[in-house]
Amino acid sequence: MMFSKEMLNLFLEGTLETFYMVVMSTLLAYLIGLPLGVLLVVSGEDGIRPMPVLNRTLGVVINLLRSAPFLILLVALTPVTRAILGTSLGSTATIVPLVIGSAPFIARMVESSIKEVDGGVIEAAQSMGASPMQIVLRVMLPEAKPSLTVGAAIAVTTILGYSAMAGFVGGGGLGTIAVNYGVHRYQTDVMLVTLALLVAIVQVFQEVGMHIAARIDKRRR
Amino acid sequence: MDQKEIIRIEGLTKRFSGKNGDVVALEGIDLSINQGEIFGIIGLSGAGKSTLVRCMNLLERPTEGRVFVDGQELSALTEKQLRQARRGIGMIFQQFNLLMQSTAIENICFPLLLSGVNRREAEKRALELLEIVGLSDRRNAYPAQLSGGQKQRIAIARALANEPKVLLCDEATSALDPTTTRSILLLLKEINERLGITIVVITHEMRVVEEICSRVAILDASHVAEMGKVEEIFRRPKTAAARRLLFPGREQRAEAPAFGAKNQRMLRIVFDGMTPFEPVIANMVLVCGAPVNILFANTRAIEGKTVGQMIVQLPEAEDAVSRIEAYLNAQNVHYEEVTDDVL
Numbered sequence: 001m002m003f004s005k006e007m008l009n010l011f012l013e014g015t016l017e018t019f020y021m022v023v024m025s026t027l028l029a030y031l032i033g034l035p036l037g038v039l040l041v042v043s044g045e046d047g048i049r050p051m052p053v054l055n056r057t058l059g060v061v062i063n064l065l066r067s068a069p070f071l072i073l074l075v076a077l078t079p080v081t082r083a084i085l086g087t088s089l090g091s092t093a094t095i096v097p098l099v100i101g102s103a104p105f106i107a108r109m110v111e112s113s114i115k116e117v118d119g120g121v122i123e124a125a126q127s128m129g130a131s132p133m134q135i136v137l138r139v140m141l142p143e144a145k146p147s148l149t150v151g152a153a154i155a156v157t158t159i160l161g162y163s164a165m166a167g168f169v170g171g172g173g174l175g176t177i178a179v180n181y182g183v184h185r186y187q188t189d190v191m192l193v194t195l196a197l198l199v200a201i202v203q204v205f206q207e208v209g210m211h212i213a214a215r216i217d218k219r220r221r
Numbered sequence: 222m223d224q225k226e227i228i229r230i231e232g233l234t235k236r237f238s239g240k241n242g243d244v245v246a247l248e249g250i251d252l253s254i255n256q257g258e259i260f261g262i263i264g265l266s267g268a269g270k271s272t273l274v275r276c277m278n279l280l281e282r283p284t285e286g287r288v289f290v291d292g293q294e295l296s297a298l299t300e301k302q303l304r305q306a307r308r309g310i311g312m313i314f315q316q317f318n319l320l321m322q323s324t325a326i327e328n329i330c331f332p333l334l335l336s337g338v339n340r341r342e343a344e345k346r347a348l349e350l351l352e353i354v355g356l357s358d359r360r361n362a363y364p365a366q367l368s369g370g371q372k373q374r375i376a377i378a379r380a381l382a383n384e385p386k387v388l389l390c391d392e393a394t395s396a397l398d399p400t401t402t403r404s405i406l407l408l409l410k411e412i413n414e415r416l417g418i419t420i421v422v423i424t425h426e427m428r429v430v431e432e433i434c435s436r437v438a439i440l441d442a443s444h445v446a447e448m449g450k451v452e453e454i455f456r457r458p459k460t461a462a463a464r465r466l467l468f469p470g471r472e473q474r475a476e477a478p479a480f481g482a483k484n485q486r487m488l489r490i491v492f493d494g495m496t497p498f499e500p501v502i503a504n505m506v507l508v509c510g511a512p513v514n515i516l517f518a519n520t521r522a523i524e525g526k527t528v529g530q531m532i533v534q535l536p537e538a539e540d541a542v543s544r545i546e547a548y549l550n551a552q553n554v555h556y557e558e559v560t561d562d563v564l
Contacts, residue, residue: 118316118318118321120314120316120318121318121319121321123280123314123318124312124314124318124319124376125331125335126280126307127278127280127307127310127311127312127389128307128308128312128331128332128335128383129304129305129306129307129308129332129335129336130304130335131304134335138331138334138335139320142320142322142323143320143321143322145322146322216322217322218321218322218323218363218364218365219321219322219365220365
């Protein structure tokens with residue numbers, strides 16, 4: 001199977017576009033999901049600053065967003081994307097639904113990572129006069145760092161999967177190439193190459209994430 | 222009594238609301254702890270002692286009653302004032318509760334950084350504290366690389382960082398082996414003497430109280446059953462709760478055989494782990510040529526050392542008694558005479 005120079009350029013471009021979408025979306029989704037996840041823990045029943053109404057409302061909203069299949073969300077959000085960016089096509093436009101679709105999922109992952117932090121350590125910090133903000137910034141987040149890193153690796157690969165789905169609605173990146181050439185023109189070889197590239201990218205993110213998580217975790221000797 | 226009071230608890234009651242109605246953890250506790258003393262609070266598990274110590278820095282809010290520390294009524298402070306007050310009350314825990322992702326020195330700096338001390342100052346202070354707890358060479362180790370005793374030493378250094386007036390110890394030695402327990406207790410005693418910090422020790426082990434406390438409160442079923450000087454309580458426990466803690470397992474034993482006259486004298490012999498393992502009592506009987514009746518014994522051999530206590534009934538002959546006392550003195554065994562209501 002030999003590809004023309006143009007085709008190879010297309011693959012390269014698609015890969016770079018996919019990287020761009022995934023990295024940007026992950027960063028923006030964490031900007032929303034991380035504080036939400038922290039808020040879920042802090043405001044919980046046994047949290048350091050219980051706020052039952054806020055906690056329950058947040059929980060419901062997150063569950064609603066999470067229960068919508070991403071492909072549906074992708075289409076449903078086109079007016080929103082168009083309102084923000086003026087277009088719903090291309091890789092930049094895809095970032096909007098990617099962020100909205102993955103932030104709730106990230107919030108839940110952050111929540112579960114932070115809940116793993118030993119309650120005794122939090123109690124010790126309280127006994128030293130730490131404020132809730134200090135507990136979040138100096139105890140919860142640093143102590144949960146390895147687990148948060150594993151979560152981030154999972155989040156990146158999930159977002160990568162979502163970004164490929166966006167190919168069906170002109171989202172750009174490797175997904176679009178797979179849809180345009182593989183689905184519409186029956187060029188199975190092109191589809192297989194994009195698939196291989198996607199698998200390779202997932203592997204890289206996953207391996208790097210796990211490696212970092214293991215290296216920064218000081219609980220092992 | 223010219224001793225200054227540092228902790229006062231008045232009419233403290235703590236109830237937890239559970240699914241099956243309220244659970245009373247503490248009821249009508251009145252307590253006064255003097256500046257500079259080591260005060261023990263002992264009780265069986267479930268007696269409410271951990272809740273009580275958590276009321277002393279308001280990690281647990283009392284349902285009723287008032288808590289004063291260093292003249293401040295903690296229960297009347299705002300959140301912000303309370304955080305400030307807590308900086309003057311150090312606390313250590315059974316499970317050490319160190320930051321697992323931070324090194325020893327970072328753990329000790331932690332409370333200082335919380336109070337806004339700059340990093341350079343904090344590290345300087347942390348190095349001094351590492352010196353006090355004898356772990357200067359482990360400053361860059363993570364908690365996972367330290368033994369239990371070392372972790373507790375780091376926790377003690379951390380608790381002392383803000384120069385507290387009071388140090389609360391919640392079962393601080395319960396996760397440690399006897400030898401390490403002893404070294405931690407000695408460290409606490411040294412800190413108490415050197416820095417004049419008042420120490421409150423929560424424990425279920427009588428030997429901890431015996432080793433370092435000057436006064437003790439016995440907590441039983443949410444109430445203070447008995448309170449007083451440690452040696453007083455050892456000599457004449459007034460309540461069943463105190464006797465249960467002093468002489469565990471006694472209730473399962475058949476009634477002590479009543480040998481001889483009712484008013485016979487008794488000795489409590491304490492094996493503190495410093496006596497090499499040898500048959501002290503048997504030798505005593507042989508050397509002194511006087512039989513004794515063992516009324517109670519609770520001893521264990523740990524790493525070749527005997528730990529525990531024994532109560533023996535003394536023979537009637539005066540000269541036999543003085544021979545026994547002389548023998549025990551010579552063997553460096555701690556003993557004291559007790560009245561027959563201890564059992």
